[in-house]
């Protein structure tokens with residue numbers, strides 16, 4: 230995979246050494262078992278795959294290169310570059326201003342933009358409406374477009390489905406930048422509606438089968454269907470695409486469920502289901518699949534707690550937390566300084582996005598076994614900080630330097 234010029238502050242000598250060694254021993258990416266860092270009284274199990282993905286590294290490289298190559302120019306980001314607080318803070322410190330917050334709230338009016346301003350499009354992509362607005366203002370955004378190719382792949386898949394006369398159901402978080410962008414692209418080609426979760430898929434099924442009335446749909450799905458969407462006919466033939474960072478099991482369950490509903494309602498079988506349900510595999514990206522599979526393997530390890538590192542508004546990271554929580558006490562933290570001491574930790578509830586203080590989070594066990602992973606927008610340097618912070622509470626037999634030598 231392409232190598233990117235990402236600032237060294239985000240890299241970690243330890244994690245790079247581990248990842249390189251694991252990669253050289255497993256070129257085909259078949260081994261998802263975790264890596265053990267045995268400090269003696271503390272045993273840390275690191276997921277096989279975690280941290281910056283292709284799209285995030287690409288976006289960071291373009292953003293910092295843009296800053297370097299354009300001294301004195303006004304540089305804006307449409308919204309957060311990626312969902313990581315440290316990276317966004319660094320970009321702001323380097324003079325980049327954000328036009329919108331992560332939920333689309335305007336922070337700086339578009340009217341203030343001038344032709345020679347630079348506007349970076351984040352890794353999530355953007356809507357056709359915003360692309361058109363930038364064009365009208367004469368702002369050249371192609372060179373500064375960091376949309377991840379795996380997001381564009383979803384747009385292409387949507388276009389293919391639309392070209393065959395299907396409507397589109399987008400499984401995604403309705404307010405997430407990527408889902409808003411995918412909705413915009415898909416709905417320019419075909420009737421489109423967003424479902425957030427299985428409950429909403431079940432609700433949607435009620436309109437497909439006629440158990441619910443059209444009026445109910447327009448209220449329940451307000452703001453989440455395309456202009457002119459006709460619930461009485463636009464779900465007679467459709468396909469499902471996903472936000473790239475959804476939980477793989479959710480995505481599969483929703484597509485399977487809707488397929489069964491269509492089959493039963495129209496009396497179809499596997500041979501003719503394509504008449505009404507587009508045969509699409511999920512549109513999750515490779516990083517989402519690798520990181521979730523690695524967590525599934527990580528959770529086979531007997532352990533006491535799990536720590537997941539990443540931005541609190543990061544969708545892919547929240548799903549890793551969700552998976553870990555099913556098995557053991559899990560703490561979702563954005564940086565090492567959230568580990569206040571050996572007895573106190575500040576951590577986020579991914580459902581409410583609120584931070585909580587938990588006491589006595591580390592059971593008094595020897596050795597204490599901690600599982601660690603991080604999201605696709607989290608710098609490896611932050612994970613190393615977390616490891617060092619935890620190791621600092623124990624009188625360890627080895628230090629981080631010794632592990633770097635082991636893995637180099």
Ligand code: SF4
Pocket residue numbers: 282283284285352377378379380473474514515516517545605
């Ligand atoms: S998580 Fe996937 S889709 Fe999102 S930026 Fe990374 S590689 Fe691209």
